[in-house]
Amino acid sequence: MENLQDLKLRLIDEVENNKEELLDLCARLIQIPSVNPPGDTTEITELIENYLSEVNIAYEKYESADKMFNLVAKIGNGDGKELVYCGHTDVVPVGDLSKWDFDPFSGEIKDGWMLGRGASDMKTGLAGIIFAVKMLKKLNIELPGHLTLAIVPDEETGGEYGVPWLLERGLVTGDGCLIAEPSSYLNPTIGQKGSYWFELETRGEPGHGSLSPLAGKNAIVDAIRAIEEIRSLWDVNIQIPEEVQPLIDVSKKYMREVETDRLKYQEVLEKITVNIGTIEGGTKSNVIPDYCKVQVDCRLPFGITQEEVTAILTEKLDALNIDYSMKRFGFKSVANYTSAEDPVCQAIVDNISLVTGQEAYGVMQWASSDARHFRQYNIPVLQYGPAYLPSIHGYNEKVQVDAIIRCAKVYIAAAIDFLYKK
Incomplete structure (x- = not known):
């Protein structure tokens, strides 16, 4: 041969x-x-x-x-x-x-x-x-x-x-x-990177729009407050495991020297990214909305688990004193x-x-x-x-x-x- x-x-x-x-x-x-x-x-x-x-x-x-x-x-x-x-x-x-x-x-x-x-x-x-x-x-x-x-x-x-x-x-x-x-x-x-997709639902109390914010409980407003907390996942400090640091380093080199238009994105390799993908809520502009659903796509770097992200989110959202629930869907991985x-x-x-x-x-x-x-x-x-x-x-x-x-x-x-x- x-x-x-x-x-x-x-x-x-x-x-x-x-x-x-x-x-x-x-x-x-x-x-x-x-x-x-x-x-x-x-x-x-x-x-x-x-x-x-x-x-x-x-x-x-x-x-x-x-x-x-x-x-x-x-x-x-x-x-x-x-x-x-x-x-x-x-x-x-x-x-x-x-x-x-x-x-x-x-x-x-x-x-x-x-x-x-x-x-x-x-x-x-x-x-x-x-x-x-x-x-x-x-x-x-x-x-x-x-x-x-x-x-x-x-x-x-x-x-x-x-x-x-x-x-x-x-x-x-x-x-x-x-x-x-x-x-x-x-x-x-x-x-x-890992994937962490979830849907957040906030629940409120309906009322006449002309009486807001004194009447009812606005689920969309509560969702906005929740979104700000969700977006703060980007700021979580994550310790990258030593064994994968060389892969992160060579990937940053690639972004600097090869795909140079991606130089500004180097941080995503070590951060939790957060995309607020869809928002659905309310029934009419003059009705205080009693529900709002938000779908979110997070990508997880090395050094953090899905369970840890859930715990961080739960602590942040519980502190808002809103009526909410969170449901995972789609891509799930570390x-x-x-x-x-x-x-x-x-x-x-x-x-x-x-x-x-x-x-x-x-x-x-x-x-x-x-x-x-x-x-x-x-x-x-x-x-x-x-x-x-x-x-x-x-x-x-x-x-x-x-x-x-x-x-x-x-x-x-x-x-x-x-x-x-x-």
Whole structure:
């Protein structure tokens, strides 16, 4: 057998020579509006099934909820380690169509950019891992162990019917995992902040608006007071654990030297961020509101638990002497990471450098992702995928075609390193 370096270089050339097939797959995925909610992935899953079947890749299909489908496919001889390549098929809603400069489901290429909802998050990354697995199968590369595709729905709402559903049932296991989520060019994300979403409800007493503030009890006013206390979570002093400080430091370096427009955001790595996302309350302007609901998204750094945040919030809100309740929903996790020295991190980082000829290193992500679920099951994981970061979840989402091809080259080469190296 040829040595691993020669094999990797040959496979990288194969990706380059077949890039039109890769880009066509990207376009076809984007053209299917797999928006979540509602999260119907029927059509996009069928497309992927047909694509895998072209080279007889076996797969299992699981309907975890109505019209939400997971696909698990494997190649390799099973004698060795297992590497999981994971991606989600759902995308966020497109919003106001009048604010798009192009059809969000066009999947067209213009001036070197792939256009459409999911171009960055994350249909081109999804296409890359599927394409890499198909190429390995088509070329009859004898892989030791298993390379597994885990293609999931229900990521964009933080739902439970994708990655966690598969892991809970033992339908996906592995010694390492790569999620093809959007990332920086040279910097995969090897750690994520925690998530703490909750809904605050304040309750008041109705009355005629002309008598306020002397009559009734205004639930919206009480919610405003509560919001000020909630926002003060940013000021909580948190001691970052010594073992993760190097990851924080290298991530700050990344924000200073690579994504320089993010320099001003360095503090978020060590702070509880607070976003007051929605407010709903009252019935009419001349009626004293008897209820108000506020939904809040907090992201937690290393060094603080969800229970500690709950205790801090409860103490602050109890002191206001208001009638309130608090309910958790959506994303729930603590900050988590995979060591840069883990074989799956080294395989991806080393092959980013091989493909680009530049230094690569892992960094911290200030948001949350499906990576947390893999780490809960002791599966080392990182994220690397094509992206134009400013367009994610926004209007005019796009990604550079070169980034799509580069990432596919990294995926195919990294699989060789991870599975062949002891």
